[in-house]
Amino acid sequence: MSVAESEQSALPAAPAVVREGPGGETMRAIVLEKFGGLDSLVYTDIPKPLPKDGEVVIKVRGFGINHAELHMRRGEWAEAAEVSGIECVGIVDACPGGEFPVGAKVAALMGGLGRTINGSYAEYTRVRAANVALIESDLPWSQLAALPETFATAWTCLFRNLKLSAGQTIVIRGATSSFGQAAVKMAVAAGAHVIATARKRERFGMLEALGVTRVELESRTLAASIAEAKQIDAVLDLVGNSTILDSLDMLRRDGTACLAGWLGGAIGWPFAAAGSITADAIAAHQVFAVEVRHPVEVPAAQQTHLGQWLTNRLGRPLIIPDLTSFGLQLMGGRVLPSEAGPAAQLMYDDTGGNRFTVYVRVGFSGETRHYEQHGQIGALLWIDEGFACVIVGRADRDVLTRIAERVYEQFLPNSPKGEVTGGEKKG
16 A cells, blocks of 8 residues: 555544533534535534533633634544534633533633544533633633634644744744744744744834844745854744755755645645655656566667766756666666656666666755555665655665765765655765
């Protein structure tokens, strides 16, 4: 089973129904009848949750809307209950364990809400006491409802994951979002030097009023232009898929990045891209490695021409790797189509007729390492300095890693030599 098939099979087929038995009090709720669009949400009556030791029944007065709930509604989340909502504010209706007094004003979040237990899109919900906190505030319910998940997540990212402390420099990408503003306020209050990013210059003033040191215009290549590159202590990346590798590039040694949002959407997600490139490389290997008469388009006897041809088609100098130290002889190569333009495939074989292919594409940013095993065929991908290269063959991970290192050294002879592994490049 491929990675994509495994992930697909892990998704639920329908929302989980986790109601009390019939016969007791009922309440109004917004129920997810099936996965899909907004028309899948309907108002209906369902049983009110019963009191239980260690848990708190809350009369919901307000709840925030979270991006995760959109994915749950669509069936794109690993767990989804029929009543969504991962946070709420309200009044304690019942608390058999005595952790909170009845009538107390509280906030609740997570603890399975909306995923494994019915969430906050209802008149009442029941939450583990450990996921409930007392509130002392005169803010109206409509404003309180916007705080729990946003500020709790921002605090966790800053102080538990990034371990941010006074005097450190942090870049907060996507800082104009509600999550970003919460993180900015907390980081500034903690005494950190905060560099925030925004997509529009007209939002700079708002962030400056929150106390940031400076605002930068958001860019996928910010690491190349930011003055503090390689000196940043921490990055809180809320843009996500298209910028996380760039965020890693700007950190100092032992600096930390936390990916906590996907404001930029799924485009550019390096690990999804890694899976796609690797799948293309494996498919090409399976098609041409079994060919008897036409395994390559240009044979090894025309290696100089092959190198020039692939260089012209890819738009970047390509050195044909010498893999004779592994007992592999060049057979030749060909140009292949891909969704991002031309790709190259080089083919090698050993004395036993075992064939390996080197699949190459260009135009990528950042660094990624990725390994997959499909039956007897293994594939190891590295992305670096614009190259995406996949080594495919009937060999174990260690062998493919050593071949990948040799290819890397020849493709990028001026880069600091590093060890290429399935998950990282150690230098």
